[in-house]
Amino acid sequence: MAMDDRTIIAILFHWAIAILLAPLFVGIISKTKAILAAKVGPSLFQPYYDIVKLFQKGVVYSRTTTWIFRVAPVIVLAVMLVLALMIPFGIVKAPIRFAGDIFLIAYLLGMARFFIIAAALDTGYSMEGMGASREAFFSCLAELALFMNFVTLAFKTKSLSLSSMIGADAPVRWEVFGPSLFLVVISLFIVILAENCRIPVDDPDTHLELTMVHEVMILDHSGPDLAYMLYASAMKLFLFMNILVPIITPIYSHDAVVGVIVFLAMLVGIAVTIGIVESSMARLRLNRVGNLLLIAFVLAFFGFVVALWKTI
Amino acid sequence: MEDMDSILRFPWHVPFGELFLKLDPLNALFLAAVAVLVACSSVYGIGYMRQYKGRKPLYVHVFFYVLLAASFVTVLLANNAILFLCAWETMSISTYFLIVFNDERSAARKAGFLYFIVAHSGTFCLFLMFLLMAQVSGTMNFDVISNTKFSSGLSGIIFILALMGFGVKAGFLPGHFWLPHAHPEAPSHVSALLSGIAIKTGIYGICRVLYILGVLPVWCGYLVLFIGVIAGLMGVLYALGQHELKKLLAYHSIENIGIITIGLGLGLIGKSCNQPYVSVLGFSGALFHVINHALFKGLLFLDAGAVIQRTKTGEIDRLGGVAKIMPLVSVLFLVGALSICGIPLFNGFMSEFLIYLGLFNGLFCLSLNGVVSCVIAILALALMGALALACFTKVYGSVFLGIPRETFPPQERPSSKLMLAPMMILAGICIWIGIAPWTVAHFTFCGGEYLSRIPSSTDHFSYVMGSLPAVIMVLIIFIAVASFLAFMKYRVSRGTLVTGRATWNCGYPVDSPKFQYTSSSFASSIVEYFKSVLFFKRHGERIDGYFPRHMTMHSGVKDFFEDSVFRPMFAKAVHLSRAVDKKNILFTQMYLMYIFIFLIFLMLWKLRG
Numbered sequence: 053m054a055m056d057d058r059t060i061i062a063i064l065f066h067w068a069i070a071i072l073l074a075p076l077f078v079g080i081i082s083k084t085k086a087i088l089a090a091k092v093g094p095s096l097f098q099p100y101y102d103i104v105k106l107f108q109k110g111v112v113y114s115r116t117t118t119w120i121f122r123v124a125p126v127i128v129l130a131v132m133l134v135l136a137l138m139i140p141f142g143i144v145k146a147p148i149r150f151a152g153d154i155f156l157i158a159y160l161l162g163m164a165r166f167f168i169i170a171a172a173l174d175t176g177y178s179m180e181g182m183g184a185s186r187e188a189f190f191s192c193l194a195e196l197a198l199f200m201n202f203v204t205l206a207f208k209t210k211s212l213s214l215s216s217m218i219g220a221d222a223p224v225r226w227e228v229f230g231p232s233l234f235l236v237v238i239s240l241f242i243v244i245l246a247e248n249c250r251i252p253v254d255d256p257d258t259h260l261e262l263t264m265v266h267e268v269m270i271l272d273h274s275g276p277d278l279a280y281m282l283y284a285s286a287m288k289l290f291l292f293m294n295i296l297v298p299i300i301t302p303i304y305s306h307d308a309v310v311g312v313i314v315f316l317a318m319l320v321g322i323a324v325t326i327g328i329v330e331s332s333m334a335r336l337r338l339n340r341v342g343n344l345l346l347i348a349f350v351l352a353f354f355g356f357v358v359a360l361w362k363t364i
Numbered sequence: 365m366e367d368m369d370s371i372l373r374f375p376w377h378v379p380f381g382e383l384f385l386k387l388d389p390l391n392a393l394f395l396a397a398v399a400v401l402v403a404c405s406s407v408y409g410i411g412y413m414r415q416y417k418g419r420k421p422l423y424v425h426v427f428f429y430v431l432l433a434a435s436f437v438t439v440l441l442a443n444n445a446i447l448f449l450c451a452w453e454t455m456s457i458s459t460y461f462l463i464v465f466n467d468e469r470s471a472a473r474k475a476g477f478l479y480f481i482v483a484h485s486g487t488f489c490l491f492l493m494f495l496l497m498a499q500v501s502g503t504m505n506f507d508v509i510s511n512t513k514f515s516s517g518l519s520g521i522i523f524i525l526a527l528m529g530f531g532v533k534a535g536f537l538p539g540h541f542w543l544p545h546a547h548p549e550a551p552s553h554v555s556a557l558l559s560g561i562a563i564k565t566g567i568y569g570i571c572r573v574l575y576i577l578g579v580l581p582v583w584c585g586y587l588v589l590f591i592g593v594i595a596g597l598m599g600v601l602y603a604l605g606q607h608e609l610k611k612l613l614a615y616h617s618i619e620n621i622g623i624i625t626i627g628l629g630l631g632l633i634g635k636s637c638n639q640p641y642v643s644v645l646g647f648s649g650a651l652f653h654v655i656n657h658a659l660f661k662g663l664l665f666l667d668a669g670a671v672i673q674r675t676k677t678g679e680i681d682r683l684g685g686v687a688k689i690m691p692l693v694s695v696l697f698l699v700g701a702l703s704i705c706g707i708p709l710f711n712g713f714m715s716e717f718l719i720y721l722g723l724f725n726g727l728f729c730l731s732l733n734g735v736v737s738c739v740i741a742i743l744a745l746a747l748m749g750a751l752a753l754a755c756f757t758k759v760y761g762s763v764f765l766g767i768p769r770e771t772f773p774p775q776e777r778p779s780s781k782l783m784l785a786p787m788m789i790l791a792g793i794c795i796w797i798g799i800a801p802w803t804v805a806h807f808t809f810c811g812g813e814y815l816s817r818i819p820s821s822t823d824h825f826s827y828v829m830g831s832l833p834a835v836i837m838v839l840i841i842f843i844a845v846a847s848f849l850a851f852m853k854y855r856v857s858r859g860t861l862v863t864g865r866a867t868w869n870c871g872y873p874v875d876s877p878k879f880q881y882t883s884s885s886f887a888s889s890i891v892e893y894f895k896s897v898l899f900f901k902r903h904g905e906r907i908d909g910y911f912p913r914h915m916t917m918h919s920g921v922k923d924f925f926e927d928s929v930f931r932p933m934f935a936k937a938v939h940l941s942r943a944v945d946k947k948n949i950l951f952t953q954m955y956l957m958y959i960f961i962f963l964i965f966l967m968l969w970k971l972r973g
Contacts, residue, residue: 063841107856110857110861111857112862112863113861113864113865114865115863115864115865116685116766116866117765118687118688118765120687123850126849126853127846130842130845131842133845133849134841134842137838148837148841150835151721151830151831152717152724152831152835153834155717155720156835156838159707160708160842162705162707162750163707165753166707166756166757169757169761170757170761172761173757173760173761173762173766173886174761174766175766176685176765176867176877176880177868177869177880177881178879178880178881179870180881181761181880181881181882182881182885184761185885185887185888188754188758188889189754189890191750192747192754195746195749196743196750199743199746200743203727203739210728271868272868275857342893356739360732
């Protein structure tokens with residue numbers, strides 16, 4: 053793949069969008085939750101303030117930790133920044149796309165996970181170990197569901213590149229694959245909730261270490277390290293939402309203004325939906341989370357069966 | 365690659381035998397893995413065996429080690445069934461003597477004996493298989509046999525025999541149960557060879573047979589694929605439940621054999637459905653993984669050996685914080701762990717990438733059965749990847765990171781450079797293949813085309829390689845971004861860094877390893893979720909009351925096939941032979957007479973026919 057000027061411009065454009073927009077949607081989710089709970093809630097831009105504030109703070113390292121603990125935030129954020137180049141934003145195709153990019157996306161996420169878990173175990177504290185153990189377990193099932201969705205989408209579009217699989221270059225034909233796509237969308241939505249540690253899998257606002265998953269793993273990070281971690285998780289949420297966006301985009305317009313409005317509206321819509329889900333239900337008991345993820349898998353699997361049945 | 369078909373022929377006064385060595389693209393690949401890993405483990409062995417100097421007769425060990433290395437090469441190059449079987453037996457016997465090196469331990473003797481029995485039951489199937497081949501073709505030379513047409517039923521039977529005979533060596537379930545006993549008991553450089561090469565000779569045997577047979581019935585491909593799926597999933601699940609470092613790695617070898625077998629199965633399915641892309645991708649992915657697994661598993665075993673030598677224990681729950689006393693070893697282990705989890709930038713990803721690519725291509729162009737098998741294999745690979753990640757974060761986190769769970773014994777001798785250098789070379793090759801995969805992918809590709817018996821074409825190669833530069837470009841961007849972020853973090857936090865504080869413990873200022881999460885607890889959520897297939901056992905008392913007494917508890921994962929199938933079966937067999945022995949056979953003469961009677965029976969049978 054040659055790196056011509058257009059590719060470089062597209063890369064910079066994608067980075068600009070991901071870096072600038074990502075924390076906003078965390079803000080939108082918490083604003084939605086606050087409004088539904090009849091509170092004023094923090095500003096939409098609170099996540100940005102948090103990150104800026106953390107960059108100005110000092111870093112404290114435990115004597116138990118090794119270099120893994122210091123490297124992990126860098127790797128996790130770098131993975132998310134690279135993934136931002138491989139995921140289409142709305143109907144704008146990803147600047148880097150090739151047959152098989154879905155495997156690289158899945159395994160780069162694995163790389164981030166490896167280091168975040170290793171960093172948690174590096175602190176030598178039981179609560180972080182618990183969070184790491186849960187993360188390792190849930191991600192096994194979430195990965196299964198994610199791959200099942202990839203299989204279904206790839207089978208339908210006969211493509212191995214994420215951009216064409218989810219319809220960033222041509223609209224996904226709902227009238228042909230309607231029922232199957234419907235199942236895929238629900239399944240992907242559950243995967244988004246699980247991978248980004250949202251209710252009902254994990255509660256990002258909890259204050260009890262014993263029950264946390266993602267938050268407890270980054271408990272010992274401070275200052276810029278924590279800023280990296282928070283930025284990375286905001287970006288992960290943004291990227292996962294962007295996997296869903298092209299599938300459900302109703303209007304394909306070549307008019308730039310309409311495109312941008314539709315794109316932002318879809319993202320805000322997903323974020324608000326996540327906020328509503330979070331407000332309307334409690335988190336599941338930890339031993340029930342596995343079943344939720346299996347439901348996501350089974351939905352995607354039935355999506356595949358429906359697609360298969362249509363082709364025979 | 366055609367000009368690489370080098371031949372060496374000498375007559376040999378054994379019926380049907382001939383000293384016939386031949387190098388082709390298939391065995392050249394395995395030979396490359398043998399060369400690298402044998403060289404590295406030998407150098408490591410010099411350093412590692414110093415601890416036994418003066419206490420054990422090392423020349424015996426060296427003799428069998430060299431014999432093993434020579435028999436690997438002969439097994440791979442042999443182009444005659446008799447020569448192959450001789451080398452195969454030499455390999456099994458020398459392996460036996462290497463496993464029982466620590467023969468004062470009863471576990472080592474038992475492991476060796478188990479290996480001996482399993483290896484020979486496998487060889488029995490191989491004898492039958494080669495006899496069947498020779499009966500049809502009238503010769504024992506692979507070249508001639510491979511030009512013979514076998515009926516589809518017969519080639520099916522031959523293939524089943526090959527799967528049984530070579531499968532127990534390769535560690536297919538349920539013939540895997542010798543592996544987790546033999547690998548931990550052998551000295552570490554031998555474990556590296558056992559896991560890196562010896563089990564791959566089983567894979568090589570299967571490859572050779574399917575090359576010789578040429579056209580196989582369609583069900584063979586599905587059978588191989590499902591063997592791979594089951595071996596892979598069960599291997600990694602059993603590994604998660606292990607408490608001993610080398611035993612865990614041994615179970616992981618079963619998982620990786622599963623991945624290789626999935627690739628082979630896909631290749632076979634593609635071949636029988638006339639889909640050259642799928643076939644070549646499957647075979648070359650499998651061969652690529654053979655090489656990669658030899659490299660990273662060798663590295664991990666050598667590394668585990670260094671840790672065990674220093675800390676005097678392989679129990680994961682008694683280790684911890686090893687990175688502080690062995691920083692270099694811990695970095696090298698991390699390279700191995702990232703490679704085996706298939707993390708991009710390291711070699712494991714590249715072979716899994718090819719296999720995934722083949723499976724997804726199978727999704728597009730195969731018939732319904734093929735599509736369903738591909739989906740199952742894709743899901744199995746995805747789950748294996750995630751479980752392997754859980755397993756290696758467990759190992760790396762519990763052994764190398766955190767607080768030491770027990771005080772380390774005093775260091776007897778400084779860690780030998782002879783042990784570190786080979787590990788560094790292996791780790792270097794792992795990263796090299798991860799960053800420049802086409803250097804090796806080209807050869808595995810030739811091997812894949814050779815196996816699928818499709819004439820070499822640049823068309824296939826460029827199709828597959830089309831994705832690799834893009835992968836590498838992403839990885840280069842990743843490295844650039846990561847270094848930029850690291851630099852930025854360094855600049856921002858330079859003045860405000862505070863080190864040497866305790867981990868935040870919810871306000872309790874206690875810095876104790878007892879607060880640390882153990883590896884068993886880490887794995888327990890997954891192990892208990894899969895307990896319906898894993899047979900998780902817990903012995904001991906439960907805590908009750910406000911002031912619990914001192915008590916002990918033991919938990920672990922039982923190997924179903926070992927404890928519920930083979931152990932009772934062997935017990936029955938021993939019981940039966942004892943019963944026969946008591947009633948009839950009291951003297952050696954009686955044995956001889958039985959043999960005589962059997963001979964007469966055979967002659968009469970022959971006369972009748």
